[in-house]
Amino acid sequence: MTRGPKNTISRSRVVLSQVLACAALNVLLIGLGMSISFVTMVLPEVLDAKEGLTMNQSQASWFGSMAFLCQPLGSIFSGLILDYFGRKKALFLVNIPHLIAWLLMYFAWDVPSLFLGNALLGIGTGIMEAPSVTYVGEVSDPSLRGILTTLTNCFTSIGMFVAYLLGTVVSWRQAALVSLTVPLATMALVLFVPETPIWLISKGRQKEALHSLCRLRGWAQPEHVQDEFNQLLEYNNAYRECVICSEERTPEDQPCEHSNYNIFKKIFLKYKYVFFVKETLRPFGLVMAYFFFHTMSGLIPVRPNMVNVCKALGMKFDSKAIVVTVGLVYILMNLISAAVVKSIGKRKLVLISLFASACCSLAISIYAGVNLPFNVFSYEPSTFPEQKEFLPIVLFMLLVSFTSTGIPWVLLSEVFPFRSRGMATGLAAALSYIIFFLASKTNYNLESSFHIHGTFLLYAIIGFIGTVYLYFFLPETERKTLVEIEAYYKGNQKIFANDFFINAFKKKNGKNNDVDCPMLVTCSSIK
Numbered sequence: 001m002t003r004g005p006k007n008t009i010s011r012s013r014v015v016l017s018q019v020l021a022c023a024a025l026n027v028l029l030i031g032l033g034m035s036i037s038f039v040t041m042v043l044p045e046v047l048d049a050k051e052g053l054t055m056n057q058s059q060a061s062w063f064g065s066m067a068f069l070c071q072p073l074g075s076i077f078s079g080l081i082l083d084y085f086g087r088k089k090a091l092f093l094v095n096i097p098h099l100i101a102w103l104l105m106y107f108a109w110d111v112p113s114l115f116l117g118n119a120l121l122g123i124g125t126g127i128m129e130a131p132s133v134t135y136v137g138e139v140s141d142p143s144l145r146g147i148l149t150t151l152t153n154c155f156t157s158i159g160m161f162v163a164y165l166l167g168t169v170v171s172w173r174q175a176a177l178v179s180l181t182v183p184l185a186t187m188a189l190v191l192f193v194p195e196t197p198i199w200l201i202s203k204g205r206q207k208e209a210l211h212s213l214c215r216l217r218g219w220a221q222p223e224h225v226q227d228e229f230n231q232l233l234e235y236n237n238a239y240r241e242c243v244i245c246s247e248e249r250t251p252e253d254q255p256c257e258h259s260n261y262n263i264f265k266k267i268f269l270k271y272k273y274v275f276f277v278k279e280t281l282r283p284f285g286l287v288m289a290y291f292f293f294h295t296m297s298g299l300i301p302v303r304p305n306m307v308n309v310c311k312a313l314g315m316k317f318d319s320k321a322i323v324v325t326v327g328l329v330y331i332l333m334n335l336i337s338a339a340v341v342k343s344i345g346k347r348k349l350v351l352i353s354l355f356a357s358a359c360c361s362l363a364i365s366i367y368a369g370v371n372l373p374f375n376v377f378s379y380e381p382s383t384f385p386e387q388k389e390f391l392p393i394v395l396f397m398l399l400v401s402f403t404s405t406g407i408p409w410v411l412l413s414e415v416f417p418f419r420s421r422g423m424a425t426g427l428a429a430a431l432s433y434i435i436f437f438l439a440s441k442t443n444y445n446l447e448s449s450f451h452i453h454g455t456f457l458l459y460a461i462i463g464f465i466g467t468v469y470l471y472f473f474l475p476e477t478e479r480k481t482l483v484e485i486e487a488y489y490k491g492n493q494k495i496f497a498n499d500f501f502i503n504a505f506k507k508k509n510g511k512n513n514d515v516d517c518p519m520l521v522t523c524s525s526i527k
Contacts, residue, residue, distance in 0.1 A: 013218030014141070021139050021216055022148060024091055024189035025132055026155040031098060031182035032128050033159020035121040037303075038105070039064055040323065041167025041175065044307040046114075048381070055111060057379045061444040064304030066115055067122030068437035074126025075430030082131050082426070086203075087138065088195040090131035095183035097124030102183075105176035117176075126433060134425055137413035138196035139216050141228075142481045149410040150341050154334035157404065161327025168320045197229070198418060201236045235418070235483055274420045275427075279490040283415035284424055286473060290350065291408050291432040293466025297354060298361035298459040299403040301439040305378055312378035312452060313368065313392040314385040322393065326400050333404040346407060347476040351467060353405040358463025360399035361456045367392055369453035376452060379444060408432070414477055417486040 046053050047060045055063060074097070081090045101120035108114040132152065140148045159182075166175035194216060200209035213229055214220045222229075274280065295301070302309045306326070310319040341349055368376075377383045416424040446455045477485050 009218040009220045009224055015144065017216055017218045018140050018144055018148060021193050022136055022152075024186055024193045025135050026152070027182065027189055028091060028095070028128060028132060028186045029152055029155040030159035030162065031095070031179070031186060032125055032132070033156040033161075034163040034179050034182060035098060035101070035125050035159075036067065036156075037160040037163040037327075038121065038172075038175070038179070039067060039118060039304050040306050041163060041320075042114075042172045043304060044319075045172055047308070047379075053108065053111060053114060057444075059111060060305075060379065061441060063115060063118060065437050065440035066118045067125065068433050068440055070119040070122035071126035071433035071436070072430035074123040074128070075426050075433060076126075078127045078131065078426040078429060080426070081127065082134060083423070086195055086199050087131055087135045088190060088193060091135060091193070092187055092190040094124065094127040094131055095187050097121075097127060098183045099180065102176050102180040106173050106180075108173075122433070126429060133409055133413035133429075134421055135196060138198050139194070141217070142479055145414065147338050147342060149413050150334070150338040150407060152413075153404070153407065153409065154331055154338060157327065157330035157334050160330055161324070164320075164324045164327040168324055198232055198236065201232055202418070206233070231483070271423075275423055277420075279417050279486055280420040280424050282489045284428060286475075287408065287412055287415060287428055288431055288435075289466070290411065290470060290474070291428075292435050293354060293462060293470065294357075294403075294406045294408050295432075295435050295439050296459055297357040297403060297406075297463035297466070298364070298456060299357070299399050300436060301443040301459065302378075304440050305443070308378045308381065308384075309452075310392075310396070311381070311384045312372075312376050313364070313396065314372065314387055314389050315393045315396070316388040316390045317393065322396075325397070329397055329400050330404045333401050337405045337407065341407075341478065345476050345478040346410065347474050347478075349405060350407060350411075350474060351471055353402050353407075354463055354470065355467040356402035357399060357406070358460045358467065360395060360402060361463060362460035364392070364395050364399065365453045365456035365460060367395060367453075368451070368456065372452060374451060378447060378452065411477070415485060415489070417489075 043055075043060055043064055046055045046063075048054060048056065078090075078094070081093060085093065097120050101117050101124055104113065104117035104120060108117055133149075136148050136152055137145060163175070163179070166178060170178070194212040195208070197209040197213040197216070200206070200212060209232070210222055210225070210229055213225045213232070214222060217225050217228070306323055307319045310322050315322055337349060371389070372385060373383075375383050376385060412425060412428055443455065446458065450458065475485075475488065480488075
């Protein structure tokens, strides 16, 4: 059998080229993980501190959620930066807010300056989201996208672990200074990564796009990637047509006049015909639902105050050591997720993670209700129990383990069509951080009203509801190209799954098992 030119590039070279292309992105994500976790180490040091900077309970509640509140401001601009400057330049520019923020945190002289530094960390993190999730989705081929996008969670977890570790060995000011090296390293590495082929093609730079694709497919020759390149060209040509003319079915022989509209009308029409269409709104609604259920399943609302939560639950060992262990568990579970996602698929991974997280929150609620005094409040150190137990450590680590296998950011990198990807990803990231803010800020109010056991019970209930919802509506996108995923959402399908219960449910309603699965008439492969 004669081997064609496509088979002359070894698989290891293809994998290596894409892993190296994601190097700068991965360092960027380490910085992102450090920024979202830094407050966890600062908060217990300044809450009712006897000397230096000090905060009361109300200020601490706002400080713990401040970054989440400001992240949407960055996310709004993230999509614009992504589409205008391109994916590569965006990966460089998004580091600037963090450079300023780490310096401000190091030199913070009072509580407002500390708030400002944390706000800038939030804005910088928001700006980072769209470039980070978009870049890996566009440079990887379908067979590797699941692993590479899942591994991005691992690097974010490494950043969290580094932040927790720094909090145990140096002061939080020194930790801020050390953190400054990460955005500098990212900016240096970005100079050596390629731009994504699809963005270059969209700007008419086909020669550069072909060179980039060759580099991303194992430093191949043009003939080795010609088929994939032609598919990208066809995909881009379909989007070069005026979307307004296409939607309004303007005759081909009639010239397009929409380019003469003023900027405000263009923006309005872009949202109308690019964002408010079902191939964008359907995945957008699903992703936002998943973000809500994942966030409210138990761990994320307590993360800013995690050191004190560990003390309030009466954990046996030092709380800061436990938090460092949390960082290690995050890394380990992210690696496991990346290893199994290709075999079990993203859908099962999401459902298992969310259901198990809800079960862990329920177990913590039961433990707290049975074993903790009613007056224990994680924002009031004087109420912490003296008796220390090992069981709450086990329950909390299980919650961390299953929560860390959730992959909302992975889904965000692949479900939107190219035309609306920057806009939709930026807006989804912005809304997700509003959810994070509300979850973190309301944790103080929920615990003060319902105590620890009632708070975790609420989180468990939300997690169980989310599991049922996603079971029926979450699609399986593993091993599917971006074109196939977009075609699915553009169709009329309601369910994108194939398992015993759903098939039985469809039979009861007199439906054929394959009716709603055109992309998956290969449905049997997603079991």
